Amino acid sequence: MPLHSFADLVADAIDAKGAPACVGLDPVLDRLPTPIRAASSDPVRAIHAFCEGVIEAVADVVPVLKPQSACFERYGPAGVAAIAELIALARARGLVVVLDAKRGDIGVTAEHYARATLGPPEGEAGWMNADAVTLSGYMGPDTIEPFLDCPGKGVFVLVRTSNPGSDAIQAQRLADGRTVAEMVADMVAALGRPTIGERGLSSVGAVVGATKSADAAALRARMPNTIFLIPGYGAQGGTLDDIRPCLRPGANRPGEQGVLVNASRSVLFPAGGGGEDWQAHVRAAAGGLVNELRSL
Amino acid sequence: MPLHSFADLVADAIDAKGAPACVGLDPVLDRLPTPIRAASSDPVRAIHAFCEGVIEAVADVVPVLKPQSACFERYGPAGVAAIAELIALARARGLVVVLDAKRGDIGVTAEHYARATLGPPEGEAGWMNADAVTLSGYMGPDTIEPFLDCPGKGVFVLVRTSNPGSDAIQAQRLADGRTVAEMVADMVAALGRPTIGERGLSSVGAVVGATKSADAAALRARMPNTIFLIPGYGAQGGTLDDIRPCLRPGANRPGEQGVLVNASRSVLFPAGGGGEDWQAHVRAAAGGLVNELRSL
Numbered sequence: 001m002p003l004h005s006f007a008d009l010v011a012d013a014i015d016a017k018g019a020p021a022c023v024g025l026d027p028v029l030d031r032l033p034t035p036i037r038a039a040s041s042d043p044v045r046a047i048h049a050f051c052e053g054v055i056e057a058v059a060d061v062v063p064v065l066k067p068q069s070a071c072f073e074r075y076g077p078a079g080v081a082a083i084a085e086l087i088a089l090a091r092a093r094g095l096v097v098v099l100d101a102k103r104g105d106i107g108v109t110a111e112h113y114a115r116a117t118l119g120p121p122e123g124e125a126g127w128m129n130a131d132a133v134t135l136s137g138y139m140g141p142d143t144i145e146p147f148l149d150c151p152g153k154g155v156f157v158l159v160r161t162s163n164p165g166s167d168a169i170q171a172q173r174l175a176d177g178r179t180v181a182e183m184v185a186d187m188v189a190a191l192g193r194p195t196i197g198e199r200g201l202s203s204v205g206a207v208v209g210a211t212k213s214a215d216a217a218a219l220r221a222r223m224p225n226t227i228f229l230i231p232g233y234g235a236q237g238g239t240l241d242d243i244r245p246c247l248r249p250g251a252n253r254p255g256e257q258g259v260l261v262n263a264s265r266s267v268l269f270p271a272g273g274g275g276e277d278w279q280a281h282v283r284a285a286a287g288g289l290v291n292e293l294r295s296l
Numbered sequence: 297m298p299l300h301s302f303a304d305l306v307a308d309a310i311d312a313k314g315a316p317a318c319v320g321l322d323p324v325l326d327r328l329p330t331p332i333r334a335a336s337s338d339p340v341r342a343i344h345a346f347c348e349g350v351i352e353a354v355a356d357v358v359p360v361l362k363p364q365s366a367c368f369e370r371y372g373p374a375g376v377a378a379i380a381e382l383i384a385l386a387r388a389r390g391l392v393v394v395l396d397a398k399r400g401d402i403g404v405t406a407e408h409y410a411r412a413t414l415g416p417p418e419g420e421a422g423w424m425n426a427d428a429v430t431l432s433g434y435m436g437p438d439t440i441e442p443f444l445d446c447p448g449k450g451v452f453v454l455v456r457t458s459n460p461g462s463d464a465i466q467a468q469r470l471a472d473g474r475t476v477a478e479m480v481a482d483m484v485a486a487l488g489r490p491t492i493g494e495r496g497l498s499s500v501g502a503v504v505g506a507t508k509s510a511d512a513a514a515l516r517a518r519m520p521n522t523i524f525l526i527p528g529y530g531a532q533g534g535t536l537d538d539i540r541p542c543l544r545p546g547a548n549r550p551g552e553q554g555v556l557v558n559a560s561r562s563v564l565f566p567a568g569g570g571g572e573d574w575q576a577h578v579r580a581a582a583g584g585l586v587n588e589l590r591s592l
Binding site: 183 | 322324364366367369370371372373374376377380398399400401402403404405406408409411412415423424432433434435436437438439454457458459460461462463464465466468469470471472476479480483
């Protein structure tokens, strides 16, 4: 059990900021503030400048940042270089970084992805150096295990996602009575058990959408030591009441509630925040998220 | 129904080369031929040079190339730039390119990934420009659909993978009698139905491992018009007898058998092929694969 596991790092960061808030860095070119768009016609430069500004605006306010890899990958190698730089900047500013890449592959290929996303930046050993990465577990536990060999790093495995179509797979009922999501939850709990740190939390987290609160209590019972990364709050319709069934019972401090609640659009693109003072609006929106989550 | 759907493109390419052979481009630095390693100490340059040589060696022999994104992503932006260049080279040499990236995300994020992997190379609209990409379907049909809006392009959805741990998820039995893999197969068949082309094949393919032949006949029955991308042949232990249950019954030409059989290590790193004449060994190994698959 490492002294500074990923789970301990997250719990400490949440306690320091007072709420389990995560800002999703999902930049969309068409929605960038006017001054950012005016400063550069190059999409990657504009997105890079915007994300730098977001990181500076929220670094003192929230504990965790979740960059969306797809938003950068779509701009090719320049976009990939940008996300790597932004991850380094965010970590230098004290943010814990969860790279949302939803990778999932087997054996040696999973090792490559582990290096690509969690590896240290020196030489050929890797370069993204995120604190954690999101993964798909459809191919089984041996696709997750290579990521667990990275000391101090974590993963979040897709369990119950917030999109409308997820029921077609994840809500299906097995012959043994579990749903498919519950089966994956059991795998996540088992993989995470050896990684439980000083704060009682495992470094193998689960993605559980805020719009699936009816399933959340059952998933929490199956994953008592798991951090739930919860997308779908705010713009996608999830509320505090949707999140409450995800909480670990009896937690005394916010870092031990076992949740990490993500908001993207509502923080990045708040209403009326497209002008010169856009960073103040982003900071205020992040502060609003923290204040809301304090009442969990 | 587009005249030149992805499925038609693959079927024509297979017929032209005489067998449903796919070479997996999974370069591993430690295994590169001696002359390649001697020419450059930079890992990305060495891998790039090796892959160029492989493409030149196999382009006349096999119909399809499957680059493994992870092998390039682990080298950061330079690796990503390399795979994009190699995809362009392979397509210019007449190979159909399936990018093995196993992406899977929702809504606008899926659109970003579709642009990143299948998008045309001009401007910000995209850059990889592969003919098809592998996807995870765990998040449901709405995570696949954005990729189907790309004209002439295809996808392969993970259904039954070849790794040992896959049983823990994919072989689980649902209350309705289907396995999880069969449930995903039904989703694949339904998504693919509107895309069936002139050769009777859909552009929504399935990944079905050669080591899971016991399940293959049932999966074929559920996906009669689906192209099975079959990893696990050769180095992973799959044989021709494992592949036969995957074939569409009654096909008259190899392009209509509905399979695409992948070999990676056995073609890239054939025994004794690490010297000056390494390209001849790769070409011979690719030719051997085609000859074996002709007897399907």
